Amino acid sequence: MNEILQGMARAAWLVVTLDADLVEIALRSLQVTLTAVAIASAIGLPLGALLAVSRFRHRRAAIATLNALMGLPPVVVGLVVYLLLSRSGPFGVFGLLFTPTAMIVAQVMLLTPLIASIAHQAMRDLWADYHDLLISLNASRAQRIRALIWDGRRALLTAALAGFGRGIGEVGAIMIVGGNIDHSTRVLTTAIALETAKGDFALALGLGFVLIALALAVNFAIHGLARTEAGSRW
Amino acid sequence: MVAILPLRLEGAEVCRKGKRLLGPVDLTLSPRGFTAVMGPNGAGKTTLLRLMHGLERPSAGRIAWLVPEQKARAAQAFVFQTPVVLRRSVLDNVAYPLRLHGWARDAARALAADWLARVGLADAADRPATVLSGGERQKLALARALIRAPQILFLDEPCANLDGRSMREIEAILSAAHRDGTRIVMATHDLGQARRLAGEVLFLYRGRIHEAGPAAEFLAAPQTAEARAFIGGEIVE
Numbered sequence: 001m002n003e004i005l006q007g008m009a010r011a012a013w014l015v016v017t018l019d020a021d022l023v024e025i026a027l028r029s030l031q032v033t034l035t036a037v038a039i040a041s042a043i044g045l046p047l048g049a050l051l052a053v054s055r056f057r058h059r060r061a062a063i064a065t066l067n068a069l070m071g072l073p074p075v076v077v078g079l080v081v082y083l084l085l086s087r088s089g090p091f092g093v094f095g096l097l098f099t100p101t102a103m104i105v106a107q108v109m110l111l112t113p114l115i116a117s118i119a120h121q122a123m124r125d126l127w128a129d130y131h132d133l134l135i136s137l138n139a140s141r142a143q144r145i146r147a148l149i150w151d152g153r154r155a156l157l158t159a160a161l162a163g164f165g166r167g168i169g170e171v172g173a174i175m176i177v178g179g180n181i182d183h184s185t186r187v188l189t190t191a192i193a194l195e196t197a198k199g200d201f202a203l204a205l206g207l208g209f210v211l212i213a214l215a216l217a218v219n220f221a222i223h224g225l226a227r228t229e230a231g232s233r234w
Numbered sequence: 235m236v237a238i239l240p241l242r243l244e245g246a247e248v249c250r251k252g253k254r255l256l257g258p259v260d261l262t263l264s265p266r267g268f269t270a271v272m273g274p275n276g277a278g279k280t281t282l283l284r285l286m287h288g289l290e291r292p293s294a295g296r297i298a299w300l301v302p303e304q305k306a307r308a309a310q311a312f313v314f315q316t317p318v319v320l321r322r323s324v325l326d327n328v329a330y331p332l333r334l335h336g337w338a339r340d341a342a343r344a345l346a347a348d349w350l351a352r353v354g355l356a357d358a359a360d361r362p363a364t365v366l367s368g369g370e371r372q373k374l375a376l377a378r379a380l381i382r383a384p385q386i387l388f389l390d391e392p393c394a395n396l397d398g399r400s401m402r403e404i405e406a407i408l409s410a411a412h413r414d415g416t417r418i419v420m421a422t423h424d425l426g427q428a429r430r431l432a433g434e435v436l437f438l439y440r441g442r443i444h445e446a447g448p449a450a451e452f453l454a455a456p457q458t459a460e461a462r463a464f465i466g467g468e469i470v471e
Contacts, residue, residue, distance in 0.1 A: 126321075133318035135289060137331050138307045147330075151321040 007205025014206055026210060029187040030218075032100055032174065033167035036107030037115075041160045044112045048119025048159070049145040049152075052127045063120065069113035074106075078176030081106040085177065098179040103187070106173040111163040118162055122155035123148050157226050161219055168215050188214070238299045238306040238385050239265040239417055241286060245295035248281050256281040256441045258295055263386075263419065268412050270432035270449060271421040274470045277438040279421035280315070283388045286419070287312045308335075311379035313389040317371040319363040324355060327363045328377045335382070349377040353407055369400030376407050380416070387411065389420040393427060405431060425465060429453055437461045439470070 014022045051063060083089050085097040085105070096102045126148050134144050149156065171189035178185035180194055188211045195204035240262050247257030256278040263269070263286075271279045284290040286297065288307055299306035311331075320327050329346035333339065350356050353373040358366065363374060372392055379387055389408075393401045408431060412418050422428055428435060428449060435452040437445040437460075445452065445461045456462045464470045 130318060130320070132289060132312075132314060133320075136287065136310075136312040137334055138304075139334050143334055147320070 003201045004205060006202040008209065010202045011206030011209040015210065022207070022210065024183070025186055025188055025191050025207075026214060028100065028185075029168060029189070029211070030214065032103045032187060033107060033164060034218075036104045036111055036167050037160055037164045039104070039108045040111035040115050040163055041156075043108075044115030044163070045119045045149060045156050045159065046145060047112075047116040048121075049123045049148045050141075051116070051120045052123035052148065053141060053144050066113055066117050066120070070117050072110055072113060074110055074170050074172035075176065077109050078106055078173035081109065081173065081177045097177060098181060098185060100178070100185055102177040103174040103185060106177045107167045107170065110170065110173060111167050114166055115159045115163040118159035119156055122152055122159065126152045126155070154226065157222065161222060164218060165215065168211070168218075236301055236305070237265065238301050238309045239263060240300065241386075242298045243286070243295065244298075246285060246292045246297055247294040248278075248285055248290050249293040254293075254441060256285065257292075259443055261436075261443065263417065265385075266415065266417060268408075268418045268431055268433045269420070269436060270428040270434070271419060271436045271438060272423070272425075272428060272464070273438035273444070274464065278441040279438055280390050281441075282436075282438065283312070283390050283419065283421055287388050308382075309385040311382065311384040311387050313372070313375045313379050313387070313392050315390045315392070315394055317375035319366065319371055319374065321362070321364055323360055324363045324366065324374060325350065325359040327374055328381055331378060331382050345381060346377075349381050353377045354403060369396050369403075372396065372400065372404060373407070376404060380407075380411055384416060386417040386419065389418070391421050391423060393422070393424065401427070425453065437464070 013019075051059070051066070056062075081102060082097065085091050085094070085102050087097070096105070127144075130144075130147065130151075134147060139147065169189060171193055174185075174187060175190050175193065178187070178190065180186050180190035186194075188207055192204045192207045192211070195201070195207065242263075243259050243261040245258040245260060247259070248255045259282065271282060273279055281290060285292060287310055288297075288303060289312070297303075320330060322330075325343055325346050328349055329337075329339075329342040332342035332345060337345075347356070347359060350359050353376060355370060355373055355377065358370065363371070366374060376392070392408075393404055396404070405427065408418060408420070412431075418431075420431070432449040435445075435447065435449045436443055437452065437456070437458075439445075439458075439460050445456060445458045447457075452461070453465060456465055460470055
C-alpha cells in the first residue's frame with residue numbers, strides 16, 4: 001500500500017515538475033505508437049473495407065486468418081523484426097535495429113491485423129446496407145470502398161483507437177527491437193519494466209500512472225475532435 | 235445520350251438454390267410508357283425488376299439492351315422498397331450519383347439542391363439523411379434516382395407503408411418524370427395507384443407473366459381467372 005502511495009506522490013512530482021526524462025520518454029511513446037497507428041490505419045482500414053466488398057475464393061480463410069493475427073504475440077513479432085533488421089538479416093544494411101523506426105515497424109506489424117479486422121466487422125454491416133444502392137449506381141470498387149470508409153468513419157475511429165490501445169501498452173516487441181536505450185529508444189512501457197526489475201517500484205508506478213493518463217487523454221482528445229456521441233449524429 | 239431501349243428479355247430465368255423464382259420470361263419494353271408490375275406476394279415482381287436492372291444474373295435466357303450492359307446501366311435508376319440512405323446529409327445523398335460520375339462538388343450540390351426543391355425536401359438539405367421519416371426517405375431516393383435523368387426508372391413498391399399525402403406527392407413526381415419522357419416500370423400492390431399512373435400492366439403469377447395489356451383493359455376486364463381474383467380482392471396464392 002505504501003508503495004502505491006509513494007508511486008502516486010512520485011508520479012505527481014514528476015508530472016508537476018515536467019521532469020525532462022519523463023517528458024522525453026512519454027513523447028517517444030506517443031511518437032512511436034501514433035506513427036505506427038497512422039501507418040497501420042492507412043493499410044488496415046482500406047484492407048478491411050476491401051475484404052467487406054470483395055468476393056473471392058478464399059475470402060473466408062482470409063478473414064479467419066486476419067482475425068487470428070489479431071492475437072499475434074508481440075514477443076514473436078519482435079523476434080521476427082529483430083531477425084529481419086539485424087546486421088546479418090535482409091534489411092541489416094539500413095542499420096535500423098535499436099532505433100525508434102524499428103519499434104514503429106514492429107508495432108505496425110502488430111496493429112495492422114487488429115485494425116483491419118475491426119474495420120472489416122464495421123464495414124461488413126455498412127456494406128449490407130449499401131450493397132444494392134452502390135451496385136445500382138454502378139460504383140467502381142474503389143468508389144465503393146471510399147463510400148464505406150467515409151460514411152463509416154466513426155466506426156473506423158474505434159478501430160484506430162483499439163490499435164492505439166494495443167500499441168501504447170505494448171512492451172514485448174519494442175523491448176526486443178528497441179533495446180530500451182536511455183535517450184534513444186526508451187519508452188514508458190520499457191522504462192516501467194526496467195524500474196520494476198531494478199526494484200524501484202515507486203518510479204515504475206509513477207510511470208504507469210502517466211501511461212494510463214496518456215492513453216485516456218488521447219482517447220478523450222480524439223473523441224472530442226470527432227464529436228462521437230454528440231447529439232443526434234450517426 | 236444513346237438510346238438504351240427497347241429492352242428485350244428472351245427466356246430469362248432466375249433460379250436460386252435449385253428453386254426457380256422467375257421465368258422463363260419473354261418480354262419487350264418499349265422506349266416510352268408507364269408499366270405497372272402487379273401480382274401476389276412471391277410472384278416474382280421484385281426479382282423481375284432486379285433482373286432487368288442487372289442486380290440479379292439470369293440463370294438462363296438473355297437480357298439485351300440496345301447498347302452493352304455497362305453502358306445501359308448508366309442510363310437506369312432503381313428505387314428500392316426500403317430506401318437505402320447513405321449516412322451523410324440529405325443534400326450529399328442526392329448529389330452522390332453525380333459525384334460518382336465525376337461532377338465537381340459544387341456543381342453536384344447545386345443540382346441536388348434543385349432536385350430537393352422539386353421533391354419538397356429543400357428544408358431538410360443539411361439534416362443527416364438517417365433521421366428522415368419513411369415518406370421523406372422515399373422522396374430522397376426518388377430525387378437521387380432522377381437526378382441523372384435516367385432513360386428508365388425502376389421502382390419496387392415505392393409507396394408501401396406510406397400514408398396518403400406522401401403517396402400523392404410521390405405519384406406527382408412520377409407523373410412529371412413520365413411526362414418528361416422517362417420510361418417507368420413500377421411494381422405495385424395498389425390497384426388504385428396502377429389505375430392512376432400506369433399505361434400498361436404486367437400481371438405476374440408464380441414467376442411468369444400471366445397476363446399483360448393496357449392498364450384500363452386489364453383493370454376493367456382481366457382475361458385470366460387469377461387476375462380476376464386478384465383484382466376482385468380475393469386472396470391469390
